[in-house]
Amino acid sequence: MSCREFWNRMPELEAGDEQLGHLRECPACVARMGHQRMLAAGLSHLAGKRQDLAAPPQVEAELLTAFRSHMAGSAPALPHRWMGLSFWIPAAAACFLVLGVVAWGVGSRASHVSRSHIVQFASIESADAADEGFIPLPSATETPSADDADLVRVQVPRSVLIALGVPLAEGSGDAVEAEVLLGAGGAPEAVRVLQ
C-alpha cells in the first residue's frame, strides 16, 4: 500500500489491519498520523472551550423588543447596532476605492461618533468644521446629520490624499491614518488626517 492509498482509505484516522501494516513500515505516515490526531484533539479541545460562547444578552433583549413590535403590527424595531456599520463600512470603503482610496482595518476599529460630538460638528459652520480638521471630499453630497454620521478610522494612501488636495506634512510610509465621516447612506463625506 502506498502512502497515498493509505491516506485515501482512512480520512477518519481509524486504522484497520491493512492500514496498520502500512504504518509499521512507513515512519513518515506514522509521524503524520500523530500530527493529525493531535490536531483532531486540539480542534476538539477548542470546540469544548468555546462551547459556552453565545451572543451577549442584549441581543436577546433587542430581538425580543423587535418581536413584540412585529407582533403589535408594526415593522420590527431594528435595533441600532453595528450591523449597519459592519456591512456598510465596507461599502463606504468601496466608494473610496472608486476614488482610488484603499481603506482597511475598518470593521473592528469603526466607532460611532458620540452624539454630542456629532451635534457639535453639525451645528458649526464650515469654517468651524475646518477647525475640527475635517476636509469635505469632492464626492460629498450632504452635511452629516447628528443622527446618521459615523466616524471610521482608516489607512489612506498618501498619494490619494494629496490628489484630493489634503495638505500633508512630510512623513514616512505610504499610508496615513485618517478619520472619515460617513453620511446617512454610508458614503464618505469628509476626512480628517490624524498623523
Added chain:
Amino acid sequence: MLKVNHLEKEMSIPETDDQLLLRMRRGDEEAFLTVYRKLQGPIYRFTLNMTGSATVAEDVTQEVFLALIRQDCGYDSARGTLAGYLFGIARKLVLRHLERSRLMAEQEIDAQEWGLPHASAHHDPIAELLHTEGIEALRRAVVSLPKRYREVVALCDLEEMDYAGAAALLGCPVGTVRSRLHRARSLLLEKLQQKRDPKLGVRAWRTAGSVI
C-alpha cells in the same frame, strides 16, 4: 390541540420546529425565546469562527433571528430543519460580509498573524495544541483558512455537525465535505508548522511525509 400543547409543556416533550414556529407566529414570546436560545449559540460561534469578529458574530446572529421574526426567511420544514435553514441565512450573511470586506479582512488577519507570539524554535506548536497558546494559535489558524475550508472546520470540527448536515447546508456532496475537511486539516497543520519555523514553511512539512 391546546390540550396537546399544554400536555407537551407539562411533560417537557421537545416541540418540533413547526410547533414552535406556529406558536411564534401567534405571538408567543416563549416560543421565540425557545428557538432563539436553542440556536443562537451555534450560529454565533459559527460566525465567530468564520470571521474572527465578535461584533460581526453578534450582528449576524441578530440579523438571522430578525429574518425569522419578519417571516421573510421562507422556511419550509419539508426541505430541512430550522437549524439548517437559519445556519444557511447566517452563512449567506457571513459570506457577504467576507466578500465585501475581503481586502480589509485579509489585512486584519495578516495583522493578527503578525501579532501572534512567535513560538521559539524548541516549541512544537502541534505538540502544544492542548495548551492555551496552542489553542489560540489553532483558533487563528482556523480563521486564516480559505473560506471553503474554514466553513467545514467551523461546522464539522467546531460545531460537530455531521457531514450530511454540512453538505446540505453548503449545497455540495458529502464527499466534498469530507475532502475539504481533509484538506483543511492539512492546511492547519502546515500553518501551525510554519509558526514553528517560518523558513521551513510548506515545503518542509511536505517532505515530512505529506503525499496528498
